[in-house]
Amino acid sequence: MRTFFSALSLAALAAPSLAASDKPLTPGDVVDAAPASDWKRIAPEDLVVMDLTPGTQGRARRVVIQLIPAPFSQGWTSNIRKLVAARWFDGTAVVRVQDNYVVQWGDPDGETPDKAKPLPAGLAKVPESAYVAARSALKASGGGDAYALRTGFETGWPVAADKKAAWPVHCYGMVGVGRNLSPDTGTGAELYTVIGQAPRQLDRNIALVGRIIAGMEHLSSLPRGTGPLGFYETPQERTPIVSVRMGSDVPGLPAYEYLSTDSASFAAYADKRANRKDDFYIQPAGGVDICNVPVPIRAARP
Amino acid sequence: MRTFFSALSLAALAAPSLAASDKPLTPGDVVDAAPASDWKRIAPEDLVVMDLTPGTQGRARRVVIQLIPAPFSQGWTSNIRKLVAARWFDGTAVVRVQDNYVVQWGDPDGETPDKAKPLPAGLAKVPESAYVAARSALKASGGGDAYALRTGFETGWPVAADKKAAWPVHCYGMVGVGRNLSPDTGTGAELYTVIGQAPRQLDRNIALVGRIIAGMEHLSSLPRGTGPLGFYETPQERTPIVSVRMGSDVPGLPAYEYLSTDSASFAAYADKRANRKDDFYIQPAGGVDICNVPVPIRAARP
Helix, strand or coil: CCCCCHHHHHHHHHCCCCCCCCCCCCHHHHHHHCCHHHEEECCHHHEEEEEECCCHHHCCEEEEEEECCCCCCHHHHHHHHHHHHCCCCCCCEEEEEECCCEEEEECCCCCCCCCCCCCCCCCCCCCHHHHCEECCCCCCCCEEECCEEEEEEECCEEEEECCCEEEECCCCCEEEECCCCCCCCCCCCCEEEECCCCCHHHCCCCCEEEEEEECHHHHHCCCCCCCHHHECCCHHHCEEEEEEEEHHHCCCCCCEEEECCCCHHHHHHHHHHHCCCCCCCCCCCCCCCHHHCCCCEEECCC | CCCCCHHHHHHHHHCCCCCCCCCCCCHHHHHHHCCHHHEEECCHHHEEEEEECCCHHHCCEEEEEEECCCCCCHHHHHHHHHHHHCCCCCCCEEEEEECCCEEEEECCCCCCCCCCCCCCCCCCCCCHHHHCEECCCCCCCCEEECCEEEEEEECCEEEEECCCEEEECCCCCEEEECCCCCCCCCCCCCEEEECCCCCHHHCCCCCEEEEEEECHHHHHCCCCCCCHHHECCCHHHCEEEEEEEEHHHCCCCCCEEEECCCCHHHHHHHHHHHCCCCCCCCCCCCCCCHHHCCCCEEECCC
16 A cells, blocks of 8 residues: 555564664654663553543543643642542533644533532632743753744653743643633633644643643544534534543553653654654655654553 | 633634724634635636545535645646546545544555556656745745745745745645655555644655645544554445545535735734734734644635
């Protein structure tokens, strides 16, 4: 079957010895060759496991979200932990799918005061100032772009920065907090994920609280809503959320790990993403957008 | 219902008089206010209409592709016109859906010599050099980015350029030509469209031949394939293509038009995309990626 990059992927699948060949390496080759010490375990306490109703032919639809670590968005992630502990998300639904933009889930009646599902006590009202953190040292700078003075990776996450502040960026699969108009900042009870071109204009305007590390396809392939903004027009179109639990409460959940963004392996991987010279490529780009360097994440080897 | 940008979209839907309010304009406001003279008709002879088998509940699934104009990729678009005239695509299928990357369609047996559907006579073998064109004057430069010295728009299309050459770029919904390893350049009989973050590393490595201007959701929401590269593992998973016709041969097709990228309206729209100040936004980005400035296209008013 004709495909526009079969060769490189077959090479990646074969995980060749890096020294054995003069063939240009693919990004996948570099990831496959990374030593075990370059992989960092993601604590199950930082995972949120969302089970949708089964799909066609009864197939399970599990989505695994990794919550973002400090210094970013901890007020909201704390709220999300409370909502999960209260089993608040159980019985909510995916309510909106807007093509090339976002999938959104939460209480379908959240904006109708007399029908909204009551929120658990103790949720923080997080200030707008918390959309950004004090500027961190960006370890693996990819330079600036149209949206920021600098971009890079911080403990496994894509971030951007100006001289004073740093913030996570809206790449594909990142998870953010739905909110009403400012000064509302959202609680974390309504969440969305990016399913198209990175909507970087949302950076610093919405709290990013995590990313989807498994099961993204169960959200990105949902039918697009036909109402304004991609909201579903009838309740029947929504996808019910059966349960949402912290990863530490889910028996049998695989152990996930990410490729340390401080590692030499990651630097080599990012370089290969920017300079494809493997069989398929004729003209290496010589650069790469931060959202085209997805941080490698895998279910850990047993 | 909570949504993270309801206000701006409601404003866009209302198409307010631009002079009537001090409220910051949205990109949608600018597009809605564009004079009729800023909209350019897309000739139906440049449209390719692809009808998939009906979806759930018998809903029609029509995808409309606009072929890219000169100076780009005319060898391949000429081939595609021949393939459509020969009704070659009828009975082919969507064979691959890789999340955050591409949907691909064509002959499922195209790589099996004794089973492949014979191609019509007279298809051109287009040289690799045709991936780029001589540098055009970029009318609306958005500056450079990680992938190119300059980016901008040329007769309604997103392009990039270096000092010598210009080329269309791999934004969401752009359509390109599947191919084998170089020196193969593909015929146009196998096509793909982008369904995720712009894979700009493919620029200048594959021929881009068009973009999807209607029905994108029928491709982007297809189930992801579970084989390598997102290929479907069984024929049953494929989505059959019933017919592919040129727009001029499809009775009742709406007349489509695009907002001239040379117009003041487009410049204002792009500026608003880069500097959101409407209700929802607290922190305008101050810049925008070329793939975050989708060229407005609409079914023309009667």
